[in-house]
Amino acid sequence: xxxxxxxxxxxxxxxxxxxxxxxxxxxxxxxxxxxxxxxxxxxxxxxxxxxxxxxxxxxxxxxxxxxxxxxxxxxxxxxxxxxxxxxxxxxxxxxxxxxxxxxxxxxxxxxxxxxxxxxxxxxxxxxxxxxxxxxxxxxxxxxxxxxxxxxxxxxxxxxxxxxxxxxxxxxxxxxxxxxxxxxxxxxxxxxxxxxxxxxxxxxxxxxxxxxxxxxxxxxxxxxxxxxxxxxxxxxxxxxxxxxxxxxxxxxxxxxxxxxxxxxxxxxxxxxxxxxxxxxxxxxxxxxxxxxxxxxxxxxxxxxxxxxxxxxxxxxxxxxxxxxxxxxxxxxxxxxxxxxxxxxxxxxxxxxxxxxxxxxxxxxxxxxxxxxxxxxxxxxxxxxxxxxxxxxxxxxxxxxxxx
Numbered sequence: 001x002x003x004x005x006x007x008x009x010x011x012x013x014x015x016x017x018x019x020x021x022x023x024x025x026x027x028x029x030x031x032x033x034x035x036x037x038x039x040x041x042x043x044x045x046x047x048x049x050x051x052x053x054x055x056x057x058x059x060x061x062x063x064x065x066x067x068x069x070x071x072x073x074x075x076x077x078x079x080x081x082x083x084x085x086x087x088x089x090x091x092x093x094x095x096x097x098x099x100x101x102x103x104x105x106x107x108x109x110x111x112x113x114x115x116x117x118x119x120x121x122x123x124x125x126x127x128x129x130x131x132x133x134x135x136x137x138x139x140x141x142x143x144x145x146x147x148x149x150x151x152x153x154x155x156x157x158x159x160x161x162x163x164x165x166x167x168x169x170x171x172x173x174x175x176x177x178x179x180x181x182x183x184x185x186x187x188x189x190x191x192x193x194x195x196x197x198x199x200x201x202x203x204x205x206x207x208x209x210x211x212x213x214x215x216x217x218x219x220x221x222x223x224x225x226x227x228x229x230x231x232x233x234x235x236x237x238x239x240x241x242x243x244x245x246x247x248x249x250x251x252x253x254x255x256x257x258x259x260x261x262x263x264x265x266x267x268x269x270x271x272x273x274x275x276x277x278x279x280x281x282x283x284x285x286x287x288x289x290x291x292x293x294x295x296x297x298x299x300x301x302x303x304x305x306x307x308x309x310x311x312x313x314x315x316x317x318x319x320x321x322x323x324x325x326x327x328x329x330x331x332x333x334x335x336x337x338x339x340x341x342x343x344x345x346x347x348x349x350x351x352x353x354x355x356x357x358x359x360x361x362x363x364x365x366x367x368x369x370x371x372x373x374x375x376x377x378x379x380x381x382x383x384x385x386x387x388x389x390x391x392x393x394x395x396x397x398x399x400x401x402x
Contacts, residue, residue, distance in 0.1 A: 055114055059114070072089075175275060192223040197235060236274075247278060253271070255270070270387070271374035276367060280364060284349065323380065
């Protein structure tokens with residue numbers, strides 16, 4: 001018995017099915033078949049190939065992405081929203097990027113046209129994003145109509161130098177005017193330059209850890225292997241003399257470290273300012289005049305100064321220079337221990353052994369050495385009675401010096 005099939009297009013839609021007609025795959029449009037027996041037949045309604053129809057669908061998606069993209073971009077109210085929209089459209093996981101990844105699946109003849117269309121859409125959206133970003137910036141910079149431009153503005157807070165730094169610069173200027181050179185060195189030194197070259201005896205208490213910060217792992221061995229945070233600047237002066245030719249006239253500012261108890265006049269880390277002259281026939285009186293001149297330049301007036309005998313291993317003879325306490329005006333206070341004078345610097349003539357360590361003949365050369373306590377000098381300039389305030393980093397205290 002033959003089967004008879006009656007085909008007709010129906011009013012009711014149904015899902016299209018792919019069918020193999022003559023060895024080619026085509027998309028068949030909806031229809032309602034009449035079944036005579038077990039077979040039914042497909043009739044294609046269009047002549048488009050599968051790739052051509054996919055290309056049309058991609059173009060529809062592209063147009064939809066362009067439309068939605070423009071709406072979202074123009075609706076962005078700030079830079080953050082605009083950046084999120086850009087990532088959603090043009091980012092690695094964005095809709096346009098996903099569409100671009102589908103292009104290689106098309107027929108070779110359709111890829112150039114579709115790829116060009118996607119890239120053009122990407123360029124249009126990128127240009128629109130940049131344009132809207134500029135519009136947002138312009139809008140944010142616009143002045144409110146109610147803004148009174150005659151009202152004085154607020155000045156930004158001005159910074160300033162730390163008072164210890166300012167004192168150091170002032171001393172640099174004063175010594176430069178006398179022909180001195182500025183020298184600097186690292187904060188870490190060896191036992192050789194920190195003690196041995198400075199005529200410190202092997203059993204001197206300053207070598208102990210109770211006074212000096214020795215570096216862990218470098219606190220044993222020969223004198224050139226043992227390292228510490230420099231307890232004073234004088235060792236660096238010896239190194240300078242070893243690497244330069246006499247006569248010498250230089251200053252050496254820097255921070256030093258000592259393991260000691262802090263109080264109103266002492267800190268574990270503080271600043272020194274060393275000055276050294278080494279020449280032939282330099283007199284002690286010339287050194288005293290130099291100190292008086294420097295202090296007068298720094299304080300802008302004559303400062304009472306006295307010199308008294310003192311002992312330091314690296315000078316011979318040694319002395320201590322005191323200045324009249326400017327905190328109390330010489331009447332006596334906790335800073336000057338009620339005596340009206342405060343020690344600001346040790347000094348003296350470089351010891352012969354120090355000159356020998358620098359490679360000089362002590363019978364030919366002499367000199368003048370001082371080591372100024374910068375912190376105490378600043379205390380005298382501003383009348384501050386506690387040195388710890390300068391190291392506290394308290395802006396309420398430091399702002400008054402700006």
